[in-house]
Amino acid sequence: MNIASPVFEKRSISLLLPLLLVCSLLLGSSPAHAAETTTTPEESLAMTPAIQRLEIKAGETVDRTMTVINDGKVAYKFIVYARPYSVKNEQYDPQFETTLENTDVYQWVQFEKVSYTLQPGERIDVPYHMKVPANAAPGGHYGVIFAETQPDASTATSVLRKKRVGGLLLANVDGKVVRSGALLSANAPFWQSAPPLTINDRVKNTGNTDFQASVSTSVEDMFGSVKHSETKNYTVYPGTIRKIPVTWDNSPWFGLFKYKQSVSIVGNVTNTSHYVLLAPKWLVLLLIIAVVVGAGYGLLRYKRR
Numbered sequence: 344m345n346i347a348s349p350v351f352e353k354r355s356i357s358l359l360l361p362l363l364l365v366c367s368l369l370l371g372s373s374p375a376h377a378a379e380t381t382t383t384p385e386e387s388l389a390m391t392p393a394i395q396r397l398e399i400k401a402g403e404t405v406d407r408t409m410t411v412i413n414d415g416k417v418a419y420k421f422i423v424y425a426r427p428y429s430v431k432n433e434q435y436d437p438q439f440e441t442t443l444e445n446t447d448v449y450q451w452v453q454f455e456k457v458s459y460t461l462q463p464g465e466r467i468d469v470p471y472h473m474k475v476p477a478n479a480a481p482g483g484h485y486g487v488i489f490a491e492t493q494p495d496a497s498t499a500t501s502v503l504r505k506k507r508v509g510g511l512l513l514a515n516v517d518g519k520v521v522r523s524g525a526l527l528s529a530n531a532p533f534w535q536s537a538p539p540l541t542i543n544d545r546v547k548n549t550g551n552t553d554f555q556a557s558v559s560t561s562v563e564d565m566f567g568s569v570k571h572s573e574t575k576n577y578t579v580y581p582g583t584i585r586k587i588p589v590t591w592d593n594s595p596w597f598g599l600f601k602y603k604q605s606v607s608i609v610g611n612v613t614n615t616s617h618y619v620l621l622a623p624k625w626l627v628l629l630l631i632i633a634v635v636v637g638a639g640y641g642l643l644r645y646k647r648r
Contacts, residue, residue, distance in 0.1 A: 385415055385417050386415045386416075386417050386492070387412075387413060387414045387415030388411070388412075388413065388490060388506050388507070388508050389412040389414060389508060390409060390410065390412070390488075390490050390508045390509070390510050391409070391410050391412065391510075392409065393510055393511065394510065394511045394513060395511070395512055396513045396514075396515070397512065397513065397515065398517070399473070399475050399514055399515070399516055400516065401477055401478065401479040401481075402475060402476070402477040404473065404475070406470065406471075406472055407470070407471060407473065408468045408469060408470045409468075409469050409471070409488060409510050410466050410467070410468050411423075411459070411461060411467050411469060411508075413463055413464065413465050413466070414463075415463060418460065418462045419460070419461060419492045419493070419495075420459065420461075420492065420495075421460075421461060421491055421493060422458050422459075422490070422491055423454055423457055423459075423469055423489065423490050423491075424457065424488070424489055424491070425448070425449035425452040425486055425487065425488050425489070426439045426440070426487050426489060426509075427440070427442050427446035427487075428446060428448075428486050429441055429446050429485065430580060430583060433586035434586060435583075435585055435586075439487060439509075444480075445480075445484050445485060445551075446484070446485050446486060447484055447486075448485060449486040449512075451473045451474055451476070452471055452472070452473055452486065452512075453471060453472045453474065454469070454470075455470050455471070456469075471488070473514070475514075475516065479516045480518075480551075481516050481517065481520050482516060482518075482519075482520050482521070482551030482552040482581065483516075483552035483553050483581055484515075485512065485513060486511075486512040487510065487511050489507050489508070490507060490508055490509075491506070491507035492507070493505065513553060513578075515552050520551065521550040521551045522550045522552060523548075523549045523550040524546060524549055524550065524554060524579060524608045524609055525546070525611075526545070526546055526608060527545040527546065528544070528545045529545075529613075529615040529617075530542070530544075530545075531543070531602060531617045531619050532619070533617075533619060533620055534619075534622065535619055535620070536623055536627075537596070537621075537623065538591075538594040538595065538596055538621060539592045539593075540562065540590065540602070540619055540621055541589070541590050541591075542588070542590075542602055543586060543589075544586070544587040544589065544606060545585070545586050545587070546584070546585050547579075547583075547585075548579045548580060548581050548583055548585075550581055551581050552581055553578050553579060553580045554579055554608065555576045556576065556577045556578075556579050556585075556587070556606060557574065557576050558575055558576075558577065558604065558607075559574040559606075560572065560573055560574075560589050560602060560603070561602065562591055562594075562601070562602045562603075563600065563601045563602075563603070564598060564599075564600055565598075565599050570600070571591045571594070573589075575589075594621060596621060597623070598620075599618065599621075600618070600620075600621065601617070601618050602616065602617055603615075603616045604616070
């Protein structure tokens with residue numbers, strides 16, 4: 344699927360080309376950003392792996408472990424538990440309480456122990472068992488395992504607060520597994536008034552398990568020089584549409600660019616390309632005023648002949 348540029352965009356490009364050429368030569372680089380500083384908290388909780396992918400069969404029992412890490416300066420107690428995992432809307436906001444047909448993994452998870460104490464600089468392997476029901480439906484099933492700190496109730500002055508981290512469980516039950524999907528749209532408005540340059544892709548999963556959508560993007564200036572390129576993978580869950588914003592974070596505030604994109608979904612590749620003009624509103628308004636004044640001046644001279 345190739346997305347062609349409208350006629351008015353080509354005319355706009357030809358009219359703006361001299362101005363764009365001069366400004367591009369004058370504005371060669373984007374401003375630098377100050378380095379960010381971070382501080383290490385007193386209490387730190389981490390988990391690895393962040394995602395566990397499991398190929399399983401109905402009726403079997405699977406043994407796995409996850410690791411909880413204390414890289415802070417204080418000891419704490421923590422508990423572990425499992426919850427359903429799903430996403431809502433095209434922005435993929437996570438949900439940990441909503442139970443759907445394919446979010447039943449949390450019901451299969453059993454822990455040997457649910458409460459632990461972790462000293463500073465230590466890590467603990469937390470084993471768990473997954474008992475897959477004999478009637479588990481083929482395809483993807485999703486859940487999350489949480490580790491959550493517990494407040495020290497023995498200290499009267501302690502702040503009763505909790506922290507938690509989670510690791511996703513992406514389980515695929517063997518059987519009639521269907522991986523299919525499509526790129527619904529790849530949209531980048533021709534005129535974008537402020538950086539970053541943004542392209543929005545919408546990918547739909549029509550199968551019964553998740554897949555990885557691979558999105559490769561390159562951005563060229565008017566001279567054909569590649570200014571930005573990246574390739575990223577995005578998980579798309581069954582029965583959902585995911586909106587994938589691709590941004591060039593260090594894009595300048597002005598310029599005419601052409602992006603080229605290749606989106607691979609379950610072996611099917613779709614290529615798109617489009618022109619994008621990055622220009623602030625005041626500059627476009629100034630250009631419109633200049634065109635109107637120039638046209639008026641030309642018309643006045645014509646009438647005086």
